[in-house]
Amino acid sequence: MDYFILYDGNIEWKNLLPITFTRPISEIRLGIFTIRERWEKYMGGKALIYTKKFLSKKYSFGLDLKKKDILKNILFINSSFIPNKKLIQVIFDLKENEAIFFKEKMIAIKLSYFYYKKNFQKIKKYKKIYHINKVIYIQYPWDIFINNESVLKQDYTILTKGKSSFNVFGNNHLLYKEKIFLEENIYAENIVLNAKIGPIYIEKGVKIMEGSMIRGPVAICKKSILNMGTKIYGSTTIGPFCKVGGEIKNSVIFSYSNKAHDGFLGNTILGEWCNIGAGTNISNLRNDYSKVTVWNYEKKDFFPIDIQFFGIIMGDYSKSSINTQFNTATIVGVNTNIFGYGFPPRYIPSFSFGGIQNKKVISFQKVCDTAEIMMKRRNVFFSFLDKDILEYLYYLMDDITSFVNI
Structure with missing residues (x-):
C-alpha cells in the first residue's frame, strides 16, 4: 500500500x-x-x-x-x-x-x-x-501509560525479529540478556540492565552514565542521556533526545524533554520540550489510596475515573522549578511556568505563570523567546509552524469552549 x-x-x-x-x-x-x-x-x-x-x-x-x-x-x-x-x-x-x-x-x-x-x-x-x-x-491521556507495557512488548517483537543486538563495551551487568536489544553506538559504563520481567530496547546513540539501573520493560530512544544513578522501572519509555535522572516508573516522556535530576516521576506523561526542575517530585497515589478525579477541559471540572495510580499529564513546553511538589492526578497545560511554595493546583491552565494562585499569564513574546532559546540549545529551529500553533492556542486560552470546539 x-x-x-x-x-x-x-x-x-x-x-x-x-x-x-x-x-x-x-x-x-x-x-x-x-x-x-x-x-x-x-x-x-x-x-x-x-x-x-x-x-x-x-x-x-x-x-x-x-x-x-x-x-x-x-x-x-x-x-x-x-x-x-x-x-x-x-x-x-x-x-x-x-x-x-x-x-x-x-x-x-x-x-x-x-x-x-x-x-x-x-x-x-x-x-x-x-x-x-x-x-x-x-x-484519554492516561491510556498511554496504562497500555505502555503491552505496546512496548509488541514493538520490541517487531523491531528485533531476525536481527542481532550490538554489544556494549565496559563493565556492565546485563541480566536476561536474550531479552535486551541494543542498537549501535551506545555508551554505557557500570550500569545494570535487568530484563527478567520485560524486554529492554535501547536505540542508537544513547548515553547511560555510571550507576544507572534499568528494569524492563523499558525503551530508551535515540540519543537520550541517562545521568549518573538513574533508576528506571518497567513500563517506561524515554523518547528521543531526552535527558533524565532520578527515579522514573511507568511513564512516557516525549522527545526533547528533560527530567535530569533527582526526584520521582511515576504514572506520568510529559510532552515535548518540557523541563522538570531538580528535586521535583510527583505523587502518583493518594494518601487514602482512593481512585482519583481528573480535570476535563470540556466539562470545566474534575470528574472521577477508575484509576488509583496517576501522576501528572503535562503539555508541551511546560516547566517546573526546583523542588516543585505535584499532587496526584495533576493536569498541566501547554507552556506553563510552575514555581512557588506549596502544592500547585491539580489543574494548571496553559501559559500560566506561578504557583498556587496561577493568576499571571506569560506574554506571547516571552513564550516565543523562551522556546527559541530552549530549542536552539538542542540545535533545533523554532519554526513559524511551531509559533503559529502556539499563537492560535494562546489567543483562545481564556475561552475553554473554543478550545474544545476547534
Whole structure:
C-alpha cells in the first residue's frame, strides 16, 4: 500500500487534551514508536494525517487537500487505535465502502472516493462491517501509560525479529540478556540492565552514565542521556533526545524533554520540550489510596475515573522549578511556568505563570523567546509552524469552549 490516512476522531482529540493541543493523535508516543510510525511499519506505506486545521500545516506530511481535490480508493484509519496482526489482516481484506468497528466506534473504512467537504465519519451505510473485539484504544491521556507495557512488548517483537543486538563495551551487568536489544553506538559504563520481567530496547546513540539501573520493560530512544544513578522501572519509555535522572516508573516522556535530576516521576506523561526542575517530585497515589478525579477541559471540572495510580499529564513546553511538589492526578497545560511554595493546583491552565494562585499569564513574546532559546540549545529551529500553533492556542486560552470546539 502506497499511502493511507490517519484521522483524528473529534471526541478522542478533545479527550486527549492537553497532549493533543499541539499535535495530532497519531504523533503520540507510546511503546517504542509514535502511533503514526507504528501504523506505517504494519501497513508498509506512508501515513497522511487528517487533523485539526490549525495543526495541519505542520503535520500534513503531504496531505494538502483543496476543495476540489478527490481521492480515490483511499483507506481511512482512526489514529486512536493501535494496530495488531489480526486488525491488519482485516484491513488488507477491506473492499470499497467496507468498514471495521470496535463496539460502536469505527476503526477503519475504505472509500471508493473522498473529497474535501465529505464527512466520512457520518457515513451510515456500508457494504459490509467487520467487528474487532480485541484492540488497544487510546481515548484519554492516561491510556498511554496504562497500555505502555503491552505496546512496548509488541514493538520490541517487531523491531528485533531476525536481527542481532550490538554489544556494549565496559563493565556492565546485563541480566536476561536474550531479552535486551541494543542498537549501535551506545555508551554505557557500570550500569545494570535487568530484563527478567520485560524486554529492554535501547536505540542508537544513547548515553547511560555510571550507576544507572534499568528494569524492563523499558525503551530508551535515540540519543537520550541517562545521568549518573538513574533508576528506571518497567513500563517506561524515554523518547528521543531526552535527558533524565532520578527515579522514573511507568511513564512516557516525549522527545526533547528533560527530567535530569533527582526526584520521582511515576504514572506520568510529559510532552515535548518540557523541563522538570531538580528535586521535583510527583505523587502518583493518594494518601487514602482512593481512585482519583481528573480535570476535563470540556466539562470545566474534575470528574472521577477508575484509576488509583496517576501522576501528572503535562503539555508541551511546560516547566517546573526546583523542588516543585505535584499532587496526584495533576493536569498541566501547554507552556506553563510552575514555581512557588506549596502544592500547585491539580489543574494548571496553559501559559500560566506561578504557583498556587496561577493568576499571571506569560506574554506571547516571552513564550516565543523562551522556546527559541530552549530549542536552539538542542540545535533545533523554532519554526513559524511551531509559533503559529502556539499563537492560535494562546489567543483562545481564556475561552475553554473554543478550545474544545476547534
